[in-house]
Amino acid sequence: xxSSSTNSPCAACKFLRRKCQPECVFxxxxxxxxxQKFANVxxxxxxxxxxxxxxxxxxxxxxxxVNSLAYxxxxxxxxxxxxxxxVISLLQHQLRQLQIDLSxxxxxxxxxxSLGILAATHQSLGINLLAGAADGTATAAVRDHYHHHQFFxxxxxxxxxxxxxxxxxxxxxxxxxxxxxxxxxxxxxxxDGRRTVDPS
Amino acid sequence: xSNYTNSPCAACKFLRRKCTSDCVFxxxxxxxxxTKFANVxxxxxxxxxxxxxxxxxxxxxxxxVNSLAYxxxxxxxxxxxxxxxAISVLQxxxxxxxxxxxxxxxxxMRYASCLGGETTSAYGGRRG
Numbered sequence: 001x002x003s004s005s006t007n008s009p010c011a012a013c014k015f016l017r018r019k020c021q022p023e024c025v026f027x028x029x030x031x032x033x034x035x036q037k038f039a040n041v042x043x044x045x046x047x048x049x050x051x052x053x054x055x056x057x058x059x060x061x062x063x064x065x066v067n068s069l070a071y072x073x074x075x076x077x078x079x080x081x082x083x084x085x086x087v088i089s090l091l092q093h094q095l096r097q098l099q100i101d102l103s104x105x106x107x108x109x110x111x112x113x114s115l116g117i118l119a120a121t122h123q124s125l126g127i128n129l130l131a132g133a134a135d136g137t138a139t140a141a142v143r144d145h146y147h148h149h150q151f152f153x154x155x156x157x158x159x160x161x162x163x164x165x166x167x168x169x170x171x172x173x174x175x176x177x178x179x180x181x182x183x184x185x186x187x188x189x190x191x192d193g194r195r196t197v198d199p200s
Numbered sequence: 201x202s203n204y205t206n207s208p209c210a211a212c213k214f215l216r217r218k219c220t221s222d223c224v225f226x227x228x229x230x231x232x233x234x235t236k237f238a239n240v241x242x243x244x245x246x247x248x249x250x251x252x253x254x255x256x257x258x259x260x261x262x263x264x265v266n267s268l269a270y271x272x273x274x275x276x277x278x279x280x281x282x283x284x285x286a287i288s289v290l291q292x293x294x295x296x297x298x299x300x301x302x303x304x305x306x307x308x309m310r311y312a313s314c315l316g317g318e319t320t321s322a323y324g325g326r327r328g
Binding site: 043044046057099101108115 | 242245255260263275279283285290307312
């Protein structure tokens with residue numbers, strides 16, 4: 001007597017309204033409890049293209065591939081113009097800003113370090129070189145510098161963009177980072193995006 | 201009679217169809233860039249690209265096509281991660297620089313405290 005075959009069809013076969021075969025290429029990566037994942041991927045890439053992509057990969061790579069496709073599809077649906085290219089553009093912009101901020105901070109630090117060495121030298125000789133800074137002028141300057149060069153708050157950033165190993169995709173929260181609050185300014189994504197984004 | 205010899209766009213050449221005057225692809229897939237459409241077609245499919253273009257405003261379509269072309273090319277170069285790999289790398293770089301900036305700022309605060317003598321709340325109150 002045949003065993004009871006009551007396994008639920010995968011999300012792909014449910015969406016496509018077809019019988020989910022044991023060898024279904026989608027089944028390992030589109031569980032039935034994550035219908036939105038396949039719906040998004042189907043809308044942006046198409047089932048046929050996804051099948052071809054998966055068939056070209058080693059089975060050990062397919063889960064990562066599906067999750068990255070799901071991420072791209074989700075981003076494209078949120079932002080039909082730039083998709084995740086907007087994300088790349090913004091990250092590049094943030095990186096440039098951080099590099100500038102860090103350069104300024106290190107430059108300031110080197111000045112204070114020099115001053116500190118000089119003061120230590122003079123102190124040992126009984127000379128108070130920092131009398132002029134005791135009024136808080138230097139303190140205010142450093143404080144102002146710190147606030148001006150504040151880094152981007154974490155809330156505006158992705159959290160952990162490593163492609164997840166497990167099937168923990170949730171249609172409401174991206175497995176690859178959380179970007180529900182993500183804003184993509186057109187200036188950064190348009191002008192700079194076209195000039196600086198380089199797939200190579 | 202006018203000489204109607206406009207070259208079909210790259211999309212219609214690829215799809216082997218007549219390129220009509222209202223072809224949605226023609227403005228963005230010139231015939232001299234055949235690879236652009238070939239890549240986009242391979243990853244997204246002509247039908248999906250057409251739907252995406254129709255959903256965005258006309259002045260945004262060029263950007264949309266270029267970003268699709270970028271994603272398609274990235275996916276062909278890296279079939280597993282596509283452009284998500286680049287995002288992951290950039291994110292790690294940003295986090296690294298953030299940590300470095302935090303450490304440098306912390307050092308600056310220490311110097312500020314030393315220079316200010318008893319000043320211990322140099323960064324309180326004034327925010328942003």
